[in-house]
Amino acid sequence: MSTHEDPAPDSPQAEPTQSGITRKTLLRAAVVTGFAVPLLGTGAAMAEERSPRFTTAAGPGGSPLAVTPECHDGDAPTIAEIEGPYFEPGSPQTTVLQGSNSGTHLVLSGVVYGLSCAPIANALLDFWQADSGGNYDNTGYKLRGHQYTDSQGRYTLTTIVPGLYPGRTKHIHVKVQAPNQPILTTQLYFPGVSQNSGDAYYDSRLLVNLSGSNATYDFVLNVQQNPGPPNPPPPPPPGGGGGTWVAGHTYKAGDVVTYNGSTYVCVQGHTSMTGWEPPNVPALWRLQ
Numbered sequence: 001m002s003t004h005e006d007p008a009p010d011s012p013q014a015e016p017t018q019s020g021i022t023r024k025t026l027l028r029a030a031v032v033t034g035f036a037v038p039l040l041g042t043g044a045a046m047a048e049e050r051s052p053r054f055t056t057a058a059g060p061g062g063s064p065l066a067v068t069p070e071c072h073d074g075d076a077p078t079i080a081e082i083e084g085p086y087f088e089p090g091s092p093q094t095t096v097l098q099g100s101n102s103g104t105h106l107v108l109s110g111v112v113y114g115l116s117c118a119p120i121a122n123a124l125l126d127f128w129q130a131d132s133g134g135n136y137d138n139t140g141y142k143l144r145g146h147q148y149t150d151s152q153g154r155y156t157l158t159t160i161v162p163g164l165y166p167g168r169t170k171h172i173h174v175k176v177q178a179p180n181q182p183i184l185t186t187q188l189y190f191p192g193v194s195q196n197s198g199d200a201y202y203d204s205r206l207l208v209n210l211s212g213s214n215a216t217y218d219f220v221l222n223v224q225q226n227p228g229p230p231n232p233p234p235p236p237p238p239g240g241g242g243g244t245w246v247a248g249h250t251y252k253a254g255d256v257v258t259y260n261g262s263t264y265v266c267v268q269g270h271t272s273m274t275g276w277e278p279p280n281v282p283a284l285w286r287l288q
């Protein structure tokens with residue numbers, strides 16, 4: 001098995017803002033308290049266009065964070081990193097990774113936000129990582145799994161602390177995708193790991209906040225959001241046709257289905273199966 005990961009194509013990454021209370025902070029507070037918040041200004045501050053690049057924000061409970069910045073209005077999205085050689089499509093949908101019973105227990109949780117700091121429901125997160133010995137399961141789905149954020153944009157992953165392998169510090173790979181939006185591919189790192197400083201891909205903006213066996217990390221996706229409701233519901237499924245995607249069904253090219261509030265068109269006939277949900281297999285389903 002190779003342990004090589006290609007050089008990071010990293011690029012411009014905006015610094016976190018140093019401002020205090022912002023629209024995003026208010027929106028976030030509104031999510032917590034359930035209050036509506038009068039919005040300041042327009043969407044101009046979040047209108048900048050970037051490549052599909054995402055970045056970090058963070059932190060449980062709105063408390064100040066030492067390393068990972070809060071989700072502030074105008075923040076750059078969570079930075080992208082290389083995929084590496086070990087991603088496998090078709091991971092099982094689970095919040096408890098297979099193989100997480102062997103190693104140092106870790107629960108990773110957080111929120112997926114858009115550019116307005118409103119949480120994103122039904123965002124896809126697909127995690128993969130090495131086991132405690134630094135090995136990836138390249139024949140099965142041990143320590144691989146995907147899940148969707150809940151109505152408040154939250155995710156929780158039960159796993160283990162990944163091991164080291166030559167040339168890399170401890171890291172967890174993840175792809176994050178809001179419905180109908182580009183995929184962010186990135187990695188998360190752990191504080192206090194001596195190998196961080198020697199890892200060419202390590203970036204402190206991707207550090208989790210670690211407390212015992214609990215780690216938190218909030219993603220900010222490069223997704224423009226209507227600054228109205230703090231938690232916009234997913235679009236309703238279209239009336240009349242196709243129905244909801246199900247596993248074990250034979251689909252033909254041109255079939256239209258809905259999945260997690262999004263509409264997909266089948267581009268290649270196949271029999272569906274768990275793990276091949278439309279967002280995971282662009283070769284089979286195209287977003288409409």
Ligand SMILES: [Fe+2]
Nearest residue numbers: 084168171173
């Ligand atoms: Fe890796």
